[in-house]
Amino acid sequence: MPVTYTKVEKITDVAAVKEAYKPTHPGLFEVVYSEGDYNSKLVACKSYAKGEIICKVEGTTPGPKRYTSVQVAKDGHIELNSDLVFMNHSCNPTVSLDTDSMAVVAVVDLKEGDNLTFFYPSSEWEMDQPFTCWCGADKCVKSIQGAKFLSSEVMSRYFTTSHIQQLISERDA
Ligand SMILES: [Zn+2]
Numbered sequence: 001m002p003v004t005y006t007k008v009e010k011i012t013d014v015a016a017v018k019e020a021y022k023p024t025h026p027g028l029f030e031v032v033y034s035e036g037d038y039n040s041k042l043v044a045c046k047s048y049a050k051g052e053i054i055c056k057v058e059g060t061t062p063g064p065k066r067y068t069s070v071q072v073a074k075d076g077h078i079e080l081n082s083d084l085v086f087m088n089h090s091c092n093p094t095v096s097l098d099t100d101s102m103a104v105v106a107v108v109d110l111k112e113g114d115n116l117t118f119f120y121p122s123s124e125w126e127m128d129q130p131f132t133c134w135c136g137a138d139k140c141v142k143s144i145q146g147a148k149f150l151s152s153e154v155m156s157r158y159f160t161t162s163h164i165q166q167l168i169s170e171r172d173a
Pocket residue numbers: 090091092133134135136137139140141142
């Protein structure tokens with residue numbers, strides 16, 4: 001199945017990118033593009049209460065593990081094919097990406113303009129492109145490589161998907 005969404009990643013002409021942009025979830029959230037590489041973000045277009053479903057995750061396609069994919073099973077990865085691919089990582093996330101119910105859920109009260117972020121190791125065991133986190137959270141874990149590289153104590157602070165819970169149990173057994 002084809003990937004139906006192109007993530008505009010390296011931005012030199014912000015005005016042109018904004019001009020061409022059509023939100024995939026109008027009224028719910030939208031991409032705020034910034035110049036440079038990997039500087040864009042996804043923000044809420046309205047307020048959400050903690051625990052509220054922001055959207056169902058639909059229109060995905062299975063594919064290989066890559067920097068844009070999301071792990072949905074021990075050996076399964078999908079492409080989101082929507083603006084959700086712009087959700088950045090935070091060690092103090094505002095949403096969970098629940099791959100069991102295929103929903104994006106607010107984990108704090110959100111207001112319009114708030115950044116939608118999730119904790120990447122909540123779904124990713126061993127990431128395609130590890131990076132160093134500068135999110136500024138009190139308990140920032142710094143090295144974001146996937147749940148495989150984090151203790152169960154650290155992981156217990158976060159929402160985690162069932163395949164990650166299973167992989168952690170197997171690792172620690
Ligand atoms: Zn961090």
